[in-house]
Amino acid sequence: MELLQKLKGRLKAEKKMWIPVCIGILAVLLLVLSELLPASTQDENEAGVQQGDLTAYCESLEERLSATIASVQNVGRVRVMLTLSSGGTTEYATDGRSQINRQAESYSENRETEYVLLDRGGQDAGMVLRTTQPSVQGVIVVCDGADDPQVASAVTEAVCASLGVGADRVSILKMQPEEESA
Numbered sequence: 616m617e618l619l620q621k622l623k624g625r626l627k628a629e630k631k632m633w634i635p636v637c638i639g640i641l642a643v644l645l646l647v648l649s650e651l652l653p654a655s656t657q658d659e660n661e662a663g664v665q666q667g668d669l670t671a672y673c674e675s676l677e678e679r680l681s682a683t684i685a686s687v688q689n690v691g692r693v694r695v696m697l698t699l700s701s702g703g704t705t706e707y708a709t710d711g712r713s714q715i716n717r718q719a720e721s722y723s724e725n726r727e728t729e730y731v732l733l734d735r736g737g738q739d740a741g742m743v744l745r746t747t748q749p750s751v752q753g754v755i756v757v758c759d760g761a762d763d764p765q766v767a768s769a770v771t772e773a774v775c776a777s778l779g780v781g782a783d784r785v786s787i788l789k790m791q792p793e794e795e796s797a
Contacts, residue, residue: 669699669703669749672699672748672749673697673699676697676751676778677695677696677697680695680697680754680756680774680777680778681693681694681695683773683777684756684758684770684773684774687766687769687770687773688766689760689763689765689766690758690759690760690766690770691758691759691760691790692758692759692790693756693757693758693759693790694756694757694758694790695754695755695756695757696754696755696757697751697753697754697778698751698752698753698754699749699750699751699752700749700750700751700752701749703746703747703748703749704746704747705743705745705746705747706743706744706745706746707730707731707741707742707743707744708730708731708741708742708743708744709728709729709730709731710728710729710730710731711726711727711728711729712726712727713725713726713727714726730742751778751779751780751784752784753780753784753785753786754774754778754780754784754785754786755786755788756770756774756785756786756787756788757788757789757790758770758787758788758789758790759789759790761787761788761789761790762789767787770787771785771787
């Protein structure tokens with residue numbers, strides 16, 4: 616209480632002290648309020664973004680592959696469907712220490728490994744070193760020219776070369792004819 620009385624007396628004496636004191640009080644109030652607000656669900660948001668990124672990645676591959684295959688002679692209309700592995704991988708940075716003890720007839724080694732964490736808005740998150748996309752498990756190509764062996768072979772080669780998959784993971788199928796409207 617005495618401290619408040621002294622502060623009140625100084626503030627009355629020196630009018631210029633009001634601004635820094637008000638700024639300090641406002642800063643403390645903002646800190647208290649930020650702690651009371653609910654934390655963002657960053658993990659849930661990142662999981663949604665990652666799933667959305669995976670879908671976008673798959674659709675992008677399908678579109679690019681469809682455009683490439685459609686430019687092959689006698690292919691006609693094209694549809695591509697990709698199946699990806701369950702997900703990519705993320706490698707996080709670690710900081711490790713090891714201690715080796717050698718004595719006359721014994722040897723021991725102690726290792727400690729910790730993940731390197733970054734502060735992201737008050738929440739710790741691992742430092743990402745490398746992220747890899749999921750691998751392609753299989754490809755289905757449906758096109759008008761699939762009944763021509765040369766076209767089917769050319770499409771299979773294009774898919775294998777562009778995605779790095781074996782021919783055993785590629786299926787080329789004939790597209791149904793379009794129904795003509797009368």
